[in-house]
Amino acid sequence: MVSDKLRLVAHIFTFIVPYAFTLIRQRISAIIHRQTYKVLPNSQIKTVVVIGGSFAGFQLVKRLTETLPTGYRVVLVERNSHLNYLFAFPRFSVLKGHEQYAFIPYTGLAKTAPEGIFCHVQDTATEITDKHVVLERGEKMEYDYLVIATGTSSALPSKVTSTEREGGEKELRGMQEKIADAKRIAVVGGGAVGVELASDIKSFYPEKDVALIHSRGQLLHSFGKRLHDHAISVFEELGVAVLLNERPKIPVDGNTLELLHGKEELFDLIIPCTGQRPNSAIVSAISPAAVSKTNSQILVKSTLQLADDSHPRIFSFGDVADTGGPKMARASYFQSEIVCQNILLLIKGKKDLKTYKPNIFFEGSIKLTLGKTRLVMYMKQNNGRELIIPANKGQIDLGVKSQWGFFGANVREIESESRDKAVAASC
Numbered sequence: 001m002v003s004d005k006l007r008l009v010a011h012i013f014t015f016i017v018p019y020a021f022t023l024i025r026q027r028i029s030a031i032i033h034r035q036t037y038k039v040l041p042n043s044q045i046k047t048v049v050v051i052g053g054s055f056a057g058f059q060l061v062k063r064l065t066e067t068l069p070t071g072y073r074v075v076l077v078e079r080n081s082h083l084n085y086l087f088a089f090p091r092f093s094v095l096k097g098h099e100q101y102a103f104i105p106y107t108g109l110a111k112t113a114p115e116g117i118f119c120h121v122q123d124t125a126t127e128i129t130d131k132h133v134v135l136e137r138g139e140k141m142e143y144d145y146l147v148i149a150t151g152t153s154s155a156l157p158s159k160v161t162s163t164e165r166e167g168g169e170k171e172l173r174g175m176q177e178k179i180a181d182a183k184r185i186a187v188v189g190g191g192a193v194g195v196e197l198a199s200d201i202k203s204f205y206p207e208k209d210v211a212l213i214h215s216r217g218q219l220l221h222s223f224g225k226r227l228h229d230h231a232i233s234v235f236e237e238l239g240v241a242v243l244l245n246e247r248p249k250i251p252v253d254g255n256t257l258e259l260l261h262g263k264e265e266l267f268d269l270i271i272p273c274t275g276q277r278p279n280s281a282i283v284s285a286i287s288p289a290a291v292s293k294t295n296s297q298i299l300v301k302s303t304l305q306l307a308d309d310s311h312p313r314i315f316s317f318g319d320v321a322d323t324g325g326p327k328m329a330r331a332s333y334f335q336s337e338i339v340c341q342n343i344l345l346l347i348k349g350k351k352d353l354k355t356y357k358p359n360i361f362f363e364g365s366i367k368l369t370l371g372k373t374r375l376v377m378y379m380k381q382n383n384g385r386e387l388i389i390p391a392n393k394g395q396i397d398l399g400v401k402s403q404w405g406f407f408g409a410n411v412r413e414i415e416s417e418s419r420d421k422a423v424a425a426s427c
Contacts, residue, residue, distance in 0.1 A: 004387040008379060011361060030066035030112070037114035038070040045116075046072050048343060049133050049141060051125045051282070052149035053078030053106065054086070056318030056332035058407065060147060063340040065113035069347065073117050075141065077133060079124040082106065082165045083407060086158065087329075088400050090196040091369065092172050093157040094179055094204050099172040100414055101400045103165040108408020122163070128286050130311075145343050148298060148316040149332075150279035157273065158193050175271075182269035183208060186257055188248060189273030190214030191222070195231055196369050197273060202238045203371030210240045211267075213257070215247040215274075222327075223366065224386040227378045234370045276327075278320045287311060297322040302355040304339050313346070315339045317356075325358035334363060369394055 048064055050057050053076050064074040082103035092099045106120050121141070127134040128148075133141045153159070156175050160168040179185065179201055187198040190212055198212040212219075212235065218228045219242070235242050248257040250272050257265045278296045287308040290299045298316040299307035300323060306314040317323055317335040325331040335356055342353045358364075365379040373396070377389040404411040 005389055007381075007385075008377070008387050008389060011379070011381075015362060026063075026066070033066055034112065034114050036070075037068075037117060039114075039116040040071055044071060046144040047142060048072060048074045048145040048147070049077060049143040050074060050147045050149060051077045051128075051133065052151055052279075052318070052320075053080065053083060053120075054149070054151050054318070055083075055329040056151065056336060057147070057149035058083060058106075058109070059333050060149065060317075060336040060339055061109055061118070062408075063336060064343070065109065065118050067340060067344055068117060069344075072144075072347065073119065075119045075121060075143075076106070076109070077121050077123060077125050077135070077141070078106070079122065079163045081122055081163060082168075084159065084168065085400060085403060088398050089159065089172070090157045090193050091200055091398055093175040093197065094200040095396065096173070096176050096180075098397050098400070099169045099176075100165075101397065101404070101411070102172065103168055104404055104407050105409050105413075111408050125282060128282055128314075130286070144313065145346070146314045147339055147343075148283065148314070148320065149318045150282065151319045152276040152278050154276050155272065157197050157271065158276070178269055179205070179271075182267075184211075184267045185209070185269045185271065186211045186213055186265070186267040187271050187273055188213045188250060188257075190216070190219040190242075190244075191273065192220060192366065192368060194273035195219055197271065198240050199231075199234065199238060199369070199371045199374075202240045203374075206239070211243060211265075212240055213243045213246050213248060213259075215245070217244050219244075220368075223364075223378055224380055226386040226388050227366075227368070227376070230376055230388055230390065231368075231370065234374060238371060276319070280320055283316070287314075292322055295322065302357075303342055303353040304335060304356055305342070305353075315342070323356060323358070325356065326360065326364035328363055328366070330365065331358065331363035334359065369398070372396060 050061050061074055061076045082105050085102045085104055088102045092102050110118050124136040125133050126136050131142055133143055160171040162168045162171055187194050198210055202210045219231050220227050246259050248259050255267050255270055280291050280296050280298045283298050284291050290306050290308045292299055298321045300316050300321050301307055304315050304317045305312055317339055318332040319327050338354050338356045345353055361379055367375055367377050369375045373394045374392050375394040379387045401411045
């Protein structure tokens with residue numbers, strides 16, 4: 001029988017070869033674009049506004065800076081000063097001394113962009129109209145095309161509330177201290193974040209009593225049973241207690257969880273890892289019918305335009321949108337190219353737009369950490385076969401420094417800043 005690893009290699013090979021040529025064409029096109037794009041007076045410039053600069057928005061803005069014709073520019077409206085590298089948040093909620101690397105500056109977006117094509121506005125969009133984006137500080141920003149990539153909201157260890165890097169680091173350090181001080185910890189929610197957090201706590205603090213509590217009968221229920229079975233086997237080895245089919249009430253005050261049948265459990269620390277809420281409210285006023293009543297996601301067409309024929313110049317994608325694809329950063333990467341190409345087609349006056357068709361095998365795959373160095377790759381083939389490749393070679397810091405380069409930033413800047421602070425503190 002062909003092993004999962006060989007099947008995975010075969011799938012990757014059939015995908016990566018043609019995709020490599022696509023990337024090469026994009027690079028060559030971007031170089032030519034940089035030389036031919038001309039700066040025009042503001043009165044002659046049309047604007048593409050992208051609301052949201054996480055993984056989805058970042059990739060789209062980057063592609064637009066490489067492709068928009070002269071006479072157009074892209075404005076990123078993002079409330080955070082830095083891109084929050086969310087993949088590292090569960091680990092850096094436990095592991096001390098690395099939290100500064102989880103916040104990557106947006107400077108990489110402008111490094112190779114032609115002059116005048118890109119602008120980053122740090123603010124919150126509070127309202128959209130047919131022509132304007134209204135910012136929290138009161139400014140109205142006119143747009144010709146609008147893209148909503150606002151993602152979802154949740155609490156640590158998924159996301160921080162601070163919009164500044166320093167505040168985000170402080171929140172992560174606060175969680176680190178709470179975990180370090182607690183002896184008995186409950187992690188409520190058995191999705192990817194809850195599973196990674198529980199395994200990290202037990203891996204870095206083996207003496208602690210850790211329980212993972214999930215409302216369903218399967219961990220990681222968005223994926224297949226093989227991933228659940230593998231995670232359960234690791235938890236048994238680590239000594240993490242797993243309670244399934246439990247939906248405890250999270251107390252506002254106190255540390256007691258009320259389980260089914262009236263049973264109560266006392267913990268030193270309870271960490272909820274549930275409740276991803278789509279940030280779709282901004283669409284409700286301009287197009288109430290374009291917000292799903294069942295999941296609050298923004299409804300879109302296969303072209304990723306708003307599911308409202310009266311707003312053909314508004315797009316949405318990523319976790320906030322009901323695209324039919326997986327809620328994964330990799331899926332938003334492919335969706336961003338559809339949005340980019342369709343905006344360019346509309347600029348050219350074309351009506352035959354590109355459509356998004358999810359590639360579940362690649363877009364729905366996951367690399368899940370299960371403690372200090374353990375990880376597992378999981379993919380599902382179109383025929384339903386699950387591929388699972390465990391490994392024990394993960395990096396303690398999740399290789400976050402290498403990601404700075406991917407986003408065009410220089411990690412040496414923050415390392416130099418940290419050294420300067422250390423010297424100042426010793427004087």
